[in-house]
Amino acid sequence: MPAPLRRIAHLDMDAFFASVELLRYPQLKGLPVVIGGGHGEADARMRERYAGQPLSQIPVAAFPLLKDYVGRGVITTATYPARQFGVGSAMGMMKAAKLCPQALVLPVDGDEVRRYSRGFKAVIREIAPVMEDRGVDEVYIDFTEVPGGQREGGRVLARLIQKAIFDKTGLTCSIGVAPNKLIAKMASEFDKPNGISTVFDADVQARIWPLPVRKINGIGPKSEIKLHKLHLHTIGDIAQQPREWLVDNFGNAYGAWMHDAAWGRDDRPVVTESEPVSVSRETTFERDLHAVRDRAELGAIFTDLCVLLAGDLQRKGYVGRTIGIKLRYDDFRTATRDLTIDHYTADAKAIRRAAGQCLKRVDLTRRLRLLGVRVGKLAKTGSPETQVAEAAAGAQAAGHRAAEAIADLFGPG
DNA sequence: TCTGGGGTCCTAGGACCC
DNA sequence: TCTGGGGTCCTAGGACCC
Numbered sequence: 212m213p214a215p216l217r218r219i220a221h222l223d224m225d226a227f228f229a230s231v232e233l234l235r236y237p238q239l240k241g242l243p244v245v246i247g248g249g250h251g252e253a254d255a256r257m258r259e260r261y262a263g264q265p266l267s268q269i270p271v272a273a274f275p276l277l278k279d280y281v282g283r284g285v286i287t288t289a290t291y292p293a294r295q296f297g298v299g300s301a302m303g304m305m306k307a308a309k310l311c312p313q314a315l316v317l318p319v320d321g322d323e324v325r326r327y328s329r330g331f332k333a334v335i336r337e338i339a340p341v342m343e344d345r346g347v348d349e350v351y352i353d354f355t356e357v358p359g360g361q362r363e364g365g366r367v368l369a370r371l372i373q374k375a376i377f378d379k380t381g382l383t384c385s386i387g388v389a390p391n392k393l394i395a396k397m398a399s400e401f402d403k404p405n406g407i408s409t410v411f412d413a414d415v416q417a418r419i420w421p422l423p424v425r426k427i428n429g430i431g432p433k434s435e436i437k438l439h440k441l442h443l444h445t446i447g448d449i450a451q452q453p454r455e456w457l458v459d460n461f462g463n464a465y466g467a468w469m470h471d472a473a474w475g476r477d478d479r480p481v482v483t484e485s486e487p488v489s490v491s492r493e494t495t496f497e498r499d500l501h502a503v504r505d506r507a508e509l510g511a512i513f514t515d516l517c518v519l520l521a522g523d524l525q526r527k528g529y530v531g532r533t534i535g536i537k538l539r540y541d542d543f544r545t546a547t548r549d550l551t552i553d554h555y556t557a558d559a560k561a562i563r564r565a566a567g568q569c570l571k572r573v574d575l576t577r578r579l580r581l582l583g584v585r586v587g588k589l590a591k592t593g594s595p596e597t598q599v600a601e602a603a604a605g606a607q608a609a610g611h612r613a614a615e616a617i618a619d620l621f622g623p624g
Numbered sequence: 625t626c627t628g629g630g631g632t633c634c635t636a637g638g639a640c641c642c
Numbered sequence: 643t644c645t646g647g648g649g650t651c652c653t654a655g656g657a658c659c660c
Contacts, residue, residue: 308625346660349660547654550652633659637654639650
């Protein structure tokens with residue numbers, strides 16, 4: 212029996228955040244809607260006004276409009292009617308308002324989105340257990356060994372998964388099936404929404420090479436500019452270059468990778484589980500803040516971030532020993548500082564202390580638009596490498612308590 | 625019209641150790 | 643006076659992704 216052909220699927224939910232909202236507000240179907248922005252105050256006011264009524268009964272005229280939006284948010288996703296106006300993900304809300312002022316705005320409902328995210332992934336795992344989680348609305352699936360995964364190059368199994376997801380959630384998705392993750396990712400975009408595309412090694416030249424370089428997952432805006440300067444515009448243009456030339460221009464690792472990618476070569480496995488590397492919290496202020504003039508406000512935000520972050524770590528069951536901060540200045544430059552401490556922690560006060568040290572090493576004369584706190588070098592709470600450190604921290608805390616007790620005995624100093 | 629929040633991985637220099 | 647090479651950890655920044 213010959214070895215089965217390696218078949219990898221990439222599945223992408225269609226306009227996920229917007230589609231989840233449309234399940235609640237079916238009256239918005241077919242209308243331009245954008246999701247994002249953050250605040251959600253207008254939305255809350257609207258819901259309050261129609262409290263007691265089913266959400267589906269709220270008249271379309273009651274929904275907040277993009278042209279009335281104020282704030283610094285970006286669009287998370289837009290419905291297909293809104294995309295017709297050129298509105299899309301990661302676009303500033305203010306810019307989108309120029310393109311499509313009549314679009315309706317809804318805030319992101321994180322809990323609801325995560326619920327649907329868990330739901331569609333559970334459906335997939337029941338059918339095809341080798342699944343890699345790539346975020347709320349995307350996964351890779353290894354079809355190779357799944358019964359039926361080879362039929363019509365994976366199309367039959369893809370159709371089954373699409374139907375199962377729709378039956379369970381009412382949501383549609385697009386799937387690409389190919390010899391590897393790299394091509395599958397591109398293929399899932401070929402026939403959106405609610406499409407299936409299958410690609411084989413022999414199709415790379417005809418279907419992949421004509422695409423713009425930016426379609427390769429891993430070539431972003433910077434590399435695109437550089438490639439254009441070198442007169443390379445399509446993936447085929449890259450494929451035609453000698454490997455050494457790409458290495459000379461883009462460095463050893465990236466140049467060689469780019470050459471492989473252009474030829475559709477990628478042997479990364481589908482990874483079913485992984486440990487987090489870091490956990491962070493950050494926030495963009497409603498207006499730029501100055502470290503001195505807005506000291507109290509900034510200090511409160513800083514503390515809040517540390518408390519939220521500590522809560523995240525504790526809930527997830529991790530401790531970490533590299534504490535870092537991130538600042539974004541009014542000119543959008545970013546600075547980071549970090550500090551590795553000798554014990555693992557998930558304690559808000561300890562995080563704040565270390566992050567405070569970091570803050571002392573950075574320029575605070577410019578106005579800030581963002582502040583973030585990060586914990587890295589994670590280990591599972593109670594895992595062997597944290598034991599000694601946790602015991603030491605415990606002893607230290609006991610030391611503090613002893614000192615306090617002694618201080619009590621001798622009265623206030 | 626200024627551009628969110630949560631991540632990963634890579635590079636590169638310096639410290640420090642053998 | 644000159645001056646190895648390798649390994650690991652720490653730190654800062656940047657590209658990229660969802």
